Amino acid sequence: MTPDEAMGRALELAADAAGWGDTPIGAVVLGPDGAVLAEAANERERDGDPTAHAEVLALRAAARVHGDGWRLTGCTLVVTLEPCTMCAGAAVLSRVGRVVYGAADPKAGAAGSLWDVVRDRRLNHRPQVQAGVREEECATLLRAFFRARRGL
Numbered sequence: 279m280t281p282d283e284a285m286g287r288a289l290e291l292a293a294d295a296a297g298w299g300d301t302p303i304g305a306v307v308l309g310p311d312g313a314v315l316a317e318a319a320n321e322r323e324r325d326g327d328p329t330a331h332a333e334v335l336a337l338r339a340a341a342r343v344h345g346d347g348w349r350l351t352g353c354t355l356v357v358t359l360e361p362c363t364m365c366a367g368a369a370v371l372s373r374v375g376r377v378v379y380g381a382a383d384p385k386a387g388a389a390g391s392l393w394d395v396v397r398d399r400r401l402n403h404r405p406q407v408q409a410g411v412r413e414e415e416c417a418t419l420l421r422a423f424f425r426a427r428r429g430l
């Protein structure tokens with residue numbers, strides 16, 4: 279699956295999250311061969327868990343099925359919104375080779391917007407970053423969610 283196709287799946291997962299009241303964010307982890315290892319949506323509200331971001335859930339699930347212990351070397355994390363500091367940190371710690379995201383998050387993004395945790399030269403592992411993949415679709419989904427919530 280290409281990052282673009284994986285983003286399509288992440289968008290579906292994000293829409294699911296909106297359905298149960300969570301901010302619509304979805305994530306997919308691709309193995310080195312491009313096969314889907316794991317996918318997840320934001321479950322922070324649903325689980326009452328401050329760390330249940332889509333990226334963390336997807337990385338955990340991917341490590342369970344990938345053959346190299348906790349390491350996700352050569353894998354790609356695809357997520358609809360730029361990762362926060364926690365998720366950017368999790369991406370670095372999991373050793374993914376690449377982080378692909380859709381919409382930038384100027385208020386909390388840690389992959390180039392507010393911080394750049396994933397490419398911080400002080401860290402010994404730095405995933406590549408590909409930003410802006412299907413950005414408009416990702417941003418539109420988030421905007422619609424917040425607009426609807428304000429309208430309630």
Ligand SMILES: [Zn+2]
Binds near residue numbers: 333362363365
């Ligand atoms: Zn996060």
